[in-house]
Amino acid sequence: MRTRPIRVTVNGVAIERDVPVERFLIDLLRDDLDLTGTKESCGIGVCGACSVIVDGALVSSCLMPVVLVDGAVIETIEGLASGDALSPLQDAFIARGGFQCGICTPGQIVAASALLRENPRASRADVDGWMMGNLCRCTGYEGITNAILAVSRGSS
Amino acid sequence: MTFDYHEPATVDEATHLLRGHGGDAVALAGGAAFAILYRQGLIRPGHVVGLRRCEELRGIRLEGDALWSGALATHREVERSEAVRSHHPALAEAFARIATVRIRHQATVGGNLAHADPAQDPPPMLIALDAIARVAGPDGARRDVPVERLFVDHLTTSLADGELILGVSVPPVVAGTRATYVKFLPASLDDYATVSVAAAVRLDGDGRVASARVALGGAAPVPIRARAVERALIGARPAPALLRDAAELVRDEVDPLDGVRGSAAFKRDMATVWTRRALERLVA
Numbered sequence: 188m189r190t191r192p193i194r195v196t197v198n199g200v201a202i203e204r205d206v207p208v209e210r211f212l213i214d215l216l217r218d219d220l221d222l223t224g225t226k227e228s229c230g231i232g233v234c235g236a237c238s239v240i241v242d243g244a245l246v247s248s249c250l251m252p253v254v255l256v257d258g259a260v261i262e263t264i265e266g267l268a269s270g271d272a273l274s275p276l277q278d279a280f281i282a283r284g285g286f287q288c289g290i291c292t293p294g295q296i297v298a299a300s301a302l303l304r305e306n307p308r309a310s311r312a313d314v315d316g317w318m319m320g321n322l323c324r325c326t327g328y329e330g331i332t333n334a335i336l337a338v339s340r341g342s343s
Numbered sequence: 344m345t346f347d348y349h350e351p352a353t354v355d356e357a358t359h360l361l362r363g364h365g366g367d368a369v370a371l372a373g374g375a376a377f378a379i380l381y382r383q384g385l386i387r388p389g390h391v392v393g394l395r396r397c398e399e400l401r402g403i404r405l406e407g408d409a410l411w412s413g414a415l416a417t418h419r420e421v422e423r424s425e426a427v428r429s430h431h432p433a434l435a436e437a438f439a440r441i442a443t444v445r446i447r448h449q450a451t452v453g454g455n456l457a458h459a460d461p462a463q464d465p466p467p468m469l470i471a472l473d474a475i476a477r478v479a480g481p482d483g484a485r486r487d488v489p490v491e492r493l494f495v496d497h498l499t500t501s502l503a504d505g506e507l508i509l510g511v512s513v514p515p516v517v518a519g520t521r522a523t524y525v526k527f528l529p530a531s532l533d534d535y536a537t538v539s540v541a542a543a544v545r546l547d548g549d550g551r552v553a554s555a556r557v558a559l560g561g562a563a564p565v566p567i568r569a570r571a572v573e574r575a576l577i578g579a580r581p582a583p584a585l586l587r588d589a590a591e592l593v594r595d596e597v598d599p600l601d602g603v604r605g606s607a608a609f610k611r612d613m614a615t616v617w618t619r620r621a622l623e624r625l626v627a
Contacts, residue, residue: 189345208348211378231379232446244448250378254348254393320443320533
């Protein structure tokens with residue numbers, strides 16, 4: 188098995204691991220670092236369940252060859268809360284019923300975090316456009332959209 | 344299954360590695376197409392040449408009157424670039440509507456072209472804008488290939504072993520040219536299009552079509568240019584009947600495959616409908 192040393196900062200913690208070169212970022216997160224909040228569903232970049240932020244950009248961790256994240260700063264769902272204090276988006280997803288079964292929820296919240304960081308005044312149209320590829324088979328999206336708009340400063 | 348991973352610092356080293364390993368090597372840009380093909384077992388290269396340290400492949404800028412996008416520019420960089428938005432707004436808009444923002448953050452201009460998937464969005468728009476791919480070979484060799492001639496078959500380009508795409512150059516449009524990109528998305532907005540149409544049209548002072556470029560995605564094993572449609576438009580006044588008749592000519596230019604996004608016959612019908620709609624958007 189051919190490996191390569193990969194150095195990353197994950198949720199503020201510097202990490203170095205020898206990783207098989209054919210793996211993807213989601214394998215590093217879930218299998219090596221035990222960060223299982225990031226979910227794998229479709230495995231080909233369509234569903235958004237594995238959304239993470241790499242060097243500030245929202246991506247699908249299942250599509251990201253691990254060799255390409257060497258040196259990167261990575262943020263996952265586990266990095267959003269401060270201790271026991273949830274992030275405003277996490278609170279809003281609970282308050283507005285932004286989930287049911289929960290499997291897509293980490294990806295939804297990470298994606299929404301990236302949106303509001305880039306565009307703190309996101310409108311409903313902005314939310315719809317940005318969140319389009321984060322699939323949910325339970326909620327019908329209304330609760331998710333309302334949760335994001337509750338935190339967006341442009342919605343009130 | 345695994346592979347040897349190489350990460351050269353220069354394009355010269357990269358082309359030598361690619362040539363040295365022949366058909367057993369693939370170049371890795373943003374990794375989106377690579378991941379989709381690799382995870383489904385469609386490619387099993389023995390060597391992967393990562394390009395991310397090759398600084399000369401980065402950046403979007405004006406070179407004289409032409410717009411240059413390096414191969415490693417992401418779709419999102421194209422979408423947001425001031426140079427693209429001010430010189431080729433239709434190109435920025437086409438890139439803004441590719442798949443999802445996650446894909447646009449990862450997929451690159453060069454990787455997309457090398458992937459040669461006929462259902463992708465950038466090739467038809469780039470063909471309609473007469474874009475040229477600059478290709479690097481070993482020992483400093485450079486050649487220019489019109490994007491229109493880059494594709495030879497499904498998932499196959501005209502690049503030789505040891506060649507890689509440096510970037511694309513989009514020439515300036517003549518003042519008054521209008522361009523657009525439309526796609527038929529019967530399922531969801533982030534899906535691949537059943538068919539898509541890019542068009543660029545300019546009218547002369549007399550209201551006749553002075554120039555026309557029409558290109559389609561999803562309508563053949565490669566992105567195609569609809570020359571019969573273009574010929575029918577040139578010199579004519581763009582009345583509704585002319586646009587309808589010209590668009591109808593695309594029927595014999597497409598070569599669609601049966602697929603999950605429609606039968607060949609359906610795609611042929613939709614190619615005519617969406618070609619007409621693209622033209623109507625430009626001259627209505």
